[in-house]
Amino acid sequence: MIEDRLSKIGTHDHNTVNNVLSEIKQRNRRVNNIIIHGVTESTSENREERISHDTQVIKDIFKTCVVKSEDVSITKVVRAGAFDKEKEKRPIIATLNRPEIKAELFRNAGKLRDSSHKDVRISNDLTKMERETEKNCTSR
Numbered sequence: 001m002i003e004d005r006l007s008k009i010g011t012h013d014h015n016t017v018n019n020v021l022s023e024i025k026q027r028n029r030r031v032n033n034i035i036i037h038g039v040t041e042s043t044s045e046n047r048e049e050r051i052s053h054d055t056q057v058i059k060d061i062f063k064t065c066v067v068k069s070e071d072v073s074i075t076k077v078v079r080a081g082a083f084d085k086e087k088e089k090r091p092i093i094a095t096l097n098r099p100e101i102k103a104e105l106f107r108n109a110g111k112l113r114d115s116s117h118k119d120v121r122i123s124n125d126l127t128k129m130e131r132e133t134e135k136n137c138t139s140r
Contacts (some may be wrong), residue, residue: 026127031099033082033125036092038117043085051077051135054092061122064115073097077132093125 044054054077062072076095080089096102109122126134 023127023129027130030097030127032075032102034094034096034105035037035069035123035125036094036120037121039092040088040091041079041090047083050065050083050104051078054079054094058094061112061117061120062105064117065099065105065111067104068107072101 005089012110019046036058039054039057039083043049044050044053055074058077059072073096074094075097076093078093079090080093110121112118112120124130
């Protein structure tokens, strides 16, 4: 149905509509994601051990931020970029089970400053367009 309507509009408008639809899809995919910066990476060569380490650190961060652990389900944990023993702190992209958990984490993130995670920073997983918009807003 949408495809039928798209075929009736001009090429420029068609590209604009496709870009908007793509942006919406990307935002929906990232709605439950957080990015965690400042977590020292495990030096293990074993990928599963590194993921287990990162998952445990994330659970500890949630505990520090007083997010009830029984409510939290971390469905995916990935480090951004390729593994390199020389790099100590690649960002972690974590996917949570519900956006409410993410909101609670952000509300209580200030508690990290007075903990062993004082160097940890948490942010939303933004699309390229959102990052560019934020950059433009802060550079003014």
